[in-house]
Amino acid sequence: MKRIWGFWIVILLVAVWPAQAQEEALTYATAQRYEHGLMIWRADTGEILALAGDGRVLRFPSVTYATLPDNPIFGTPPSRLRPIFGMGKVWGNFANVRRALGWPTLEELGFNMPVRTSGGITALTQLDGSVIQIAANGTWQRTLGDRPAPYVLAFTASPDPADLGGPLTLNWQVQGTDRVLIEVYPAGSSRIPVQLIQDLPLVGSTTVTIPASFSSGAHVVLWGVDRSPRPVPVTMWARRVSQSLTIGTRQPPGLFRIQAAYQPYERGFLIWRADSGDVMAFGGSSGGQMLVFDVQGYAGWPDTTEIFIPTNRVRPVNAFGKVWSGIPQVRDMLGYATGPEQGYTAAIHLSETGLDALTLPDQRIIHTAWGFWNF
Incomplete structure (x- = not known):
């Protein structure tokens, strides 16, 4: 009888004791x-x-x-x-x-x-x-777990703009591939990377150095890649998904010497910077308004050919000609050129906020701030 009761107790326990729920x-x-x-x-x-x-x-x-x-x-x-x-x-x-x-x-x-x-x-x-x-x-x-479709979930870079010769930190998150590789190019080029970083994890961070020659910016491409199944001596990557960033660059704070060009005008002067391509218009004889024109803005403008130039004045050419003829505000502020442009080596001082001083061919120092200048 005890064995019969034991049998029923086992059956009862199995019936009322639930399996672990999922x-x-x-x-x-x-x-x-x-x-x-x-x-x-x-x-x-x-x-x-x-x-x-x-x-x-x-x-x-x-x-x-x-x-x-x-x-x-x-x-x-x-x-x-x-x-x-x-x-x-x-x-x-x-x-x-x-x-x-x-x-x-x-x-x-x-x-x-x-x-x-x-x-x-x-x-x-x-x-x-x-x-x-x-x-x-x-x-x-x-x-x-189950592998999802290849996708770049996040890709960021800082700082932007980055200092030439300084660090650029990259952070990323990719899904659905084996590894990550990163290519660094100068802005406007995608033929041969200056830097190639391979075999990176799907989620990670790395720091690259911006070459001093990247004055127009940096173009960074992130790839989600799979290892090639072919048995080759070096790792080959099958590229599955990508995302790119274009980062601005700047000179770090400090004192530098650059090549420049200068041209005098009736009511001011123009300066061209070889390092950035900027054309700067300075109105006044000892101080006044300063206008800055980026090379990407004026590069496609026509040269000055139709504007009348008095016989005792000079027709601006090259970058100066494009800006002077293309912007009526510059012509009104400066008047006509009184001499030809001349190349020289300028000393410039950059702060965290940008250019704050530079020299003229006669070594006088210009101080700049908030769109104005003075000696």
């Missing part, structure tokens, strides 16, 4: 990459997860941060970002989160996130197809 859902989420980890916000629960690089999970239900002040931390380092909204509240008001994650390296991205819960593990599928598994013991790990 739940699947799809929720809107945002994610942001940090120097040492990741933050995720879930719209369905309002919870923010801080996933540290050492494998720890710091959880913040919405009630723990909703009434906190906005991110109070300022002084963002170069090539880093300042978190905002809920992530900013958590990051800015909890020092342990800042210590664990560091600063953000990419903008916060929104997406529809599949969520699966089974056996005490919560699996969150990310934009790049990887799956973040969060265990009940407060740890996490990332695994590879």
